[in-house]
Amino acid sequence: MSSVDVVALVDEGLGNSAYLVDLGDGRALLVDVSLDLRSAWAATRRRGLRPAFAADTHLHADFLSGARHLADSEGTRVLASAAGGREFGHTALRDGDEVDLGGLRLRALATPGHTHEHLAFLLLDGDTPAGVFTGGSLLVGAAARTDLVAPERTEELARLQYRSLRRLATLPDDVAVWPTHGAGSFCSAPPGTRRTSTIGAEKAGNALLRAPDEEAFTEALLGSLGSFPAYFLTLAETNRRGVLLDGEPGLRALDVDTVRGLLADGAWLLDTRPVAEFGAAHVPGALSIPLRPAFASWLGWLVPPGRPLVIVRGPGQDPAEVAWQAAKIGYGPLAGELAGGLGAWTAAGHPVVRTPLVRAEDLGGRRVLDVRQEAEFAAGHVPGASHVELGALAARAGELPREPTVVMCGHGERAMSAAALLERSGHRDLAVLDGGPRDWARAEGRPLADGT
The missing domain is CATH 3.60.15.10 (Ribonuclease Z/Hydroxyacylglutathione hydrolase-like)
Structure with a gap:
């Protein structure tokens, strides 16, 4: 050879x-x-x-x-x-x-x-x-x-x-x-x-x-x-x-008032911080897509094309990584990022929202919504959980009961994105499972259900 x-x-x-x-x-x-x-x-x-x-x-x-x-x-x-x-x-x-x-x-x-x-x-x-x-x-x-x-x-x-x-x-x-x-x-x-x-x-x-x-x-x-x-x-x-780059992608700094103006004109606020940080506090209406290797896939799945995007990121997250991942799927140039992050927002006196994380043993009697892919759900899920794939959730949010709900996926990232989408559509009393179905099975000592 x-x-x-x-x-x-x-x-x-x-x-x-x-x-x-x-x-x-x-x-x-x-x-x-x-x-x-x-x-x-x-x-x-x-x-x-x-x-x-x-x-x-x-x-x-x-x-x-x-x-x-x-x-x-x-x-x-x-x-x-x-x-x-x-x-x-x-x-x-x-x-x-x-x-x-x-x-x-x-x-x-x-x-x-x-x-x-x-x-x-x-x-x-x-x-x-x-x-x-x-x-x-x-x-x-x-x-x-x-x-x-x-x-x-x-x-x-x-x-x-x-x-x-x-x-x-x-x-x-x-x-x-x-x-x-x-x-x-x-x-x-x-x-x-x-x-x-x-x-x-x-x-x-x-x-x-x-x-x-x-x-x-x-x-x-x-x-x-x-x-x-x-x-x-x-x-x-x-x-x-064919596509030509106009320089290397990046994020320009935007002050709080500029961001508020963009949001009022229909821009989306995209929060790339880890799940726990977003859950602890975020701008009302923000969408959570944590910055990780799969960031681009979920950006292209959840955010309508052509919308101006403003980023909220954590201090340790690379702005170039956010911009490059967006650019490679046709989302760019981005409008920019909130200068000073969430701290600047709260310092200006604007409200935040909390989406709590809960442990598997603390689900109680709350409704469970599983947002994993169909094949994942069929392979094993919490008994009685309802199922809507994350990619289909925005279109179906109006069909879902408005009752206390724990959203879950495999680890928490997709579930927090789902909770943010539901919050944008008016749902309240939401929490996100910190973990996935196997964590529930271990905590409860019970088997997962299979099939759809």
């Missing part, structure tokens, strides 16, 4: 991997690089490389591509599907087209399914296939969803996905599989799986690749589709046009 120098640049929050290929002559190939270019810049600079090529496997549904910005700022040559209709300069590739990288070659393989214009890229060292960048076609232990282009095309694309995976399975067993979407991506892959694989390993262990026929594959894939963040549906068109 050929040996090439490939480095995975993993975004744990979105569950995706970009890849850097050292071409051995001071140049690099980047594959499926996000608009959050910090890891790509760090990797190329550390190795003294110039990003000569940027290949995109598809018009991504879960992050903005950094390819156009690299072309504009670094002179990078963009490689992408001719069927994508991109409106900026790029090398438009069709099935079987090859690009000479200088010793290595990249061959485009039409692999529609996840999207209609999807390409995989086979990396060749001479005539030896070293690995294949599979994007959203063949994943580790899975295949990416097919319901992001248009609802009426979901089954059609699932059948195309079957054929694309069968095509990839004809590659030699020792060929590396380098997918873009991985564990944690709603696009999606099983939790806990490895980030990379080989064709042989996938033929042996990937249940979808082992489906006996197209009908069985299609039924299994369509049956696995869960919910996904609404922002997924907006980014493909944005990527078709």
Whole structure:
């Protein structure tokens, strides 16, 4: 097997991997690089490389591509599907087209399914296939969803996905599989799986690749589709046009009166502090999305696009991290941040709200609302708990009883976001479980219920 120098640049929050290929002559190939270019810049600079090529496997549904910005700022040559209709300069590739990288070659393989214009890229060292960048076609232990282009095309694309995976399975067993979407991506892959694989390993262990026929594959894939963040549906068109950064994202300081004016005009106040700090005191109407790797996913799921966003953060939280995570999914530039944080708000004499945390043993007889994903809820939940996924909660808040309620998830972060959304819609007497269903089971000495 050929040996090439490939480095995975993993975004744990979105569950995706970009890849850097050292071409051995001071140049690099980047594959499926996000608009959050910090890891790509760090990797190329550390190795003294110039990003000569940027290949995109598809018009991504879960992050903005950094390819156009690299072309504009670094002179990078963009490689992408001719069927994508991109409106900026790029090398438009069709099935079987090859690009000479200088010793290595990249061959485009039409692999529609996840999207209609999807390409995989086979990396060749001479005539030896070293690995294949599979994007959203063949994943580790899975295949990416097919319901992001248009609802009426979901089954059609699932059948195309079957054929694309069968095509990839004809590659030699020792060929590396380098997918873009991985564990944690709603696009999606099983939790806990490895980030990379080989064709042989996938033929042996990937249940979808082992489906006996197209009908069985299609039924299994369509049956696995869960919910996904609404922002997924907006980014493909944005990527078709291409995105340029206007400097590095950041947060400008806003005084209390300016923030109040923005809120009065419809801006959202987004509080990124940890759950316990938000629960102890927060600005009325603020939405809690704690700053963590999954911040961008929940921002894109819970906040309507196009709204001005004002940030409240803790003193130890990096403002650049907030701004970059927002930018990579198309939320930016942000309006700014409340200068002085919550302390400035209270010093100006404005009220705060408290959403208490409760322990599992202190639930009492209060109603329990579980906001985890459907599969999580079905795998084990507090008996008698009601269930609404966090992503669907804003639309359904008016249906829910207005009674004392403890909101819960797996650890507390999603539950506090849910409680904040309910508070925004007028619900009161809310608390958040500090922990998850297993904490309740241990405290009560009782088993969890399963099913829906």
